[in-house]
Amino acid sequence: MRSIIQKDRDRCYLCGRPGTSFEPLDKHHVFFGSNRSLSEKFGLTVYLHHSECHIFGKNAVHSNAEICRKLQREVQAQAMQHYNWTAEDFIRIFGKNYL
Ligand SMILES: [Zn+2]
Numbered sequence: 001m002r003s004i005i006q007k008d009r010d011r012c013y014l015c016g017r018p019g020t021s022f023e024p025l026d027k028h029h030v031f032f033g034s035n036r037s038l039s040e041k042f043g044l045t046v047y048l049h050h051s052e053c054h055i056f057g058k059n060a061v062h063s064n065a066e067i068c069r070k071l072q073r074e075v076q077a078q079a080m081q082h083y084n085w086t087a088e089d090f091i092r093i094f095g096k097n098y099l
């Protein structure tokens, strides 16, 4: 499913800059691991610069736990609003509360 979080897929969700040939934008599943397919199903995905913002940078979601959790909090709140879920609904689906 298309991202419900990000309409403009030509810019990085974290830094706001466009992708480049050196730093293309990756689709990041905000709730990954065992919840990856649920993130896909509900459109809880964002676009991030492959190296700097997604995987390797010091502020990248997969290397900086604090930034990862901040994004998960934001996206859980947006998902609850979008789908009209309570926190309990979210926990029932994703098995965890990130708020
Ligand atoms: Zn970026």
Ligand SMILES: [Zn+2]
Pocket (backbone or CB within 6 Å): 027, 028, 029, 032, 054, 062
């Ligand atoms: Zn990712």
